[in-house]
Amino acid sequence: MSGPSSTRLITAGSPWARQHRLTPNTLNQAAPSSAVPGVLWWNPAWFSVAAAVALSVIGVSAINLTEPVGAGENWIKQLVFLAVGLVACAACAMPSPRTWRYIAYPSMVGAILLLVFVLIPFIPHEIVRPRNGARRWINLVLTDFQPSEAAKIVLVLALANYLRYRKNYRTLSGLLVPFAIMLVPMGLILVEPDLGTAMLFGPVLFAMLLAAGAKLKHLFTIAGLGAITIALIATVSLLAAQRDPPSYPILEKHQVDRIQGLVNQIKGDRRHADTINYQAFKAMTIIGSGGFFGLGPERSRLILRTQRLPEDHNDMVFAVVVNRWGFVGATAMVGIYLVYLVGLVMTAATSMNPFGRLVCVGFAAIIASQMVVNIGMNIGLLPITGMTLPFVSYGGSSLVANFAMTGIALSIALRPAGYFARPSFEFDEQHEGLERVEYIR
């Protein structure tokens, strides 16, 4: 590199390095002393923070619409959760990325223990209260805590920590360990059961491996095989359910019903509009009625009251947003998500910390996947799976966890250059053996 750039690429064995007698080893050793540890206040993560706050305000407003005037309490609780979330964001922004890296594995162990804890059958109901047959929540008196929300974060931290300086994941066998790291919490969450949260782990791993430089042919082959497997399972389940008598060899009846419902829904078949597809059709109707500019607060509140959309303050809050603000408002909200994601991606792009880079990608993958799946199920493209819309849906655990992720990303953005590091995620197949190191002044 030349010129007045703030970034100088030092390649081990390059003339510049040789001139300055720098070997890879000396470069590493020099890192702590030669780094510029200052805080970069103006960084792209603030876009994400601002977007998160904007989305949360939209969420509070939407939740307010789902409740009677003057009688609602969820939107006030959500405001409190927002405040707690902002505090959590600030708290998570304070430690250096290195601290987060250090606690990645222990946190993972802790999260797994909590996930196991909620599944222990003899735990008193005062501590773990099952809802609708699911054991997901730990009673913290003032609110409930959902370990799977924490597990999302620590999975990203643990994966980032594992992947940061490796290159074995460029082989098929090297992908096994990252998969194993993902499968442990994912399996426990599936047992709860919480299919929605568990479904996020796949895209997160995919995105992090992709960013970390895993071979595309490996990733897309695995993703393709996964898709084919899911399609096969769905097809076999549907066919088995149509036999006389029906059988459910792989999936439970309600899951097959959901798949059948989705197929019918996409075909425009309203047969199950009052049964298994009730929620989806109601949501689509409420969304459609929002029109271009939305119906405004009063009319929207009336319609929501009369339509009785289940979980309108939670999983189906997007329907409320569209009904209130219309196509324009909903598109703007999707735009805000894009701003949030771009903030994280830019943070990853500008950070010199491989751990931080992957953490940002992982968090972005969580938010993007949640958003796509949640909106997809609201607008009838995906089955209803019980997934919240990040920052917007009602729920303390989810909101605080999302702000915590944003805080960690802010922590990474505030400290973009910690030290000289070994080169990471750069695998130039044309110049195999060459490694590049980036340095930010």
Added chain:
Amino acid sequence: MKRDAIIPSMFHRRLLLLLVMVVLGMFALVGQLYRLTIVQGAQHLTEVESALVDRELLPTYRGRIVDRKGEVLALDRPCFDILVDYRLISGEWAIAAAGSEARRTHRDEWNELSRARRDELIEEYRPRYDRQVEAVWRDIARLGNTPLEEIEQRRDAISARVENMANHLYNEWRKQYERQFQTTITIEEVAKPIREQRQPHVILTRIPSGQEAGFKELSANGPQIDKNQPAVSVRTSGTRDYPWSHTTVTLDRSHLPSPMRSDEPLTIEIEDSMAQLLGSLRDQVNEQELAARPLYGPDREISDLTGYLPGDEVGSRGMEQTLEAALRGTRGIITRHVDDKPDERIEPKPGGVVQLTIDTRLQTRVQGILDPHFGLTRVQPWHGQENELPLGTPLAAGAVVIDVKTSEVLAIVSSPNALPASLQKYRASLKGDDLVQFDRDFTPPGVFSRATDIPYAPGSIVKPLFMSWAMSHGGWGLQQIVDCQGHFYPDQKEMLRCWIYRPPSYAVHGPLGPVEAIARSCNMYFYTIGNTLGLKKCVQVYRDWGLGRPIDLGVSLYNRSVEESELADPKNLPGRSEPLMLAMGQGRAAWTPLHAAAAYATLARGGYYISPTLIRNDPRGVQPIREDLELDDQAVYLALKGLHEVVNNQQYGGARHIDVGTGEHKYEPIFNAESVDVWGKTGTAQQVWPTRIIRYDVNGDPLIDAAGRPVFIERGRAIGSHSWFVGLVGPGSGDGRGRPEYAIAVLVEWGGSGSRCAGPIANQIIYALKAEGYLP
């Protein structure tokens, strides 16, 4: 340019790839969002807005039916209906209430309970609610003064009907889906509660004002389906009342044939004089009617406020059925908005007032005259023994009175007007072919009107009509004379004889002109006319005088044309004597008393045909048919003169007088009213008896055997005769110079001689017209 030169880092390229994937996903979401909000937005908005309003239907009232003088014949009186929500009927409420209690009681563990355990708990709590439901049914029975068994029957009937309806709909939906998706669909997949399974249903109707208070209390304190939705509700309604369904009439007997005459008037109770005409209402609209005119459209939105809901009353017979659309009225509706918009209210429109041309008091009088208690419709000694019926046997009869000027029907009576209860029971026990056979044999009175439904051979009453037509269009001379030698074919004395040519005297009329031919009712004269006209023209004569013209009175009517009836059947190829028979009213043509009265009214109008009407300003838009038959004035004059002679010529008038059967050959005039002119013609129309006839006792009640079957007299293929009198009457001095104002037709089934049986009845009808102010 090398890839690395654009974005030098693989990591950054991968980031960009991920970002592009997310943006593409967002585009897909926004695309679907566009489809829902913009492309389908209006449709979705309509759907959600329909839930923002709550609509309550307001009952309407059925219109009144009045007679020509404004007398009310049918009206709605305010009353109350008691309704029960279907969820109480089906037991769904008890299960839901037990479920709520179970959930409340086991709140802490409910979420963890298996489905089977939850069901067990619900079953535990259910008996209490089942007992509540049973108490409701008992209360309804008690408050409505109705046996509990009847209430339970009605409840079960509602349940069966709604379930049938639901199954029918499910099947329709299933078929629709199968067509749409080309796959097999089960009923369970499409089954969901239909509107009727979420609605209250009428369990009791016509609860009089004052009696509803107990039901209102039950509604307030009894089971509740929802916060503001009681399981039992009270609805304002109306009950159909027919003020003339039961009445009495007092008839003067001083002008009857002397054996029956009395200075004491006779009061007769008349039941359901107008029943056949007015018809009745059915409590439950049937599925076809519901489908033809539903209140809710296919989208289950209100589409026609005049449409039907299950449980609606509907006209089932007579005018109530014919004029259903005009009488029914339009429901009102209150639209309550969930938001702050003011309520919208469309007031109900009561059904229209329909005026009939009938004069109810005249109708009642004529009904009394035809009542066997009055005596003229029982076999009397002076009737002769033509039909070999025991004296006193009641005879079925029909009578029609028409206003000549307008052709409006003033009275249209059939007697008896109800089938005796024992025969009703027997008829109700018959099914399929047995029922068809019974109705064909006996055309049960009360089921078929003798005035409008059953065709009879006209007999001699067609003679003046034939003559005037033949003079006008058939080349028959105005002064044509026929020499009656007793039989038409010189060499066949047993065939086509004149009625007078009988043993032992074998009398003949000799040479007769047209007036005398009618007055003497000479068959030879009319055989000759028939022979001259030929078959085609004979058929035309009947058609011109109204047989086969579409008469739409609004009540059932025998209305086949000559061609459509017997003559059109290839098996019945007419022989050479058919025109002759048609010309003297016997051939293969038959009509009703209404046709006969209309034809005579036409003659009185100089040949201007107006089809009879029963409804003024018919709301259906039906207009009477009007047609000039273009009769020669002289021909009409001669026919009327002949008819006057029939009634008034002391020497040979066929309906001038009768031997009243005292054994003293005492002759009495048939028509004895003063200040009127009467024109008329008798008919004794031969017809083959049914192979069996029902036997009656001396009181006029049918004889019933131990098994509940009527006792029949086997008659073989014997010939009997019906008795006709058709005439015209108007104010006058008896010299025939008056103007005919009313046409009267009387038919007595198996009454024998027209002059002896039907004639005295027509005379009493003239007195009835006088009593009601139509004649001086």
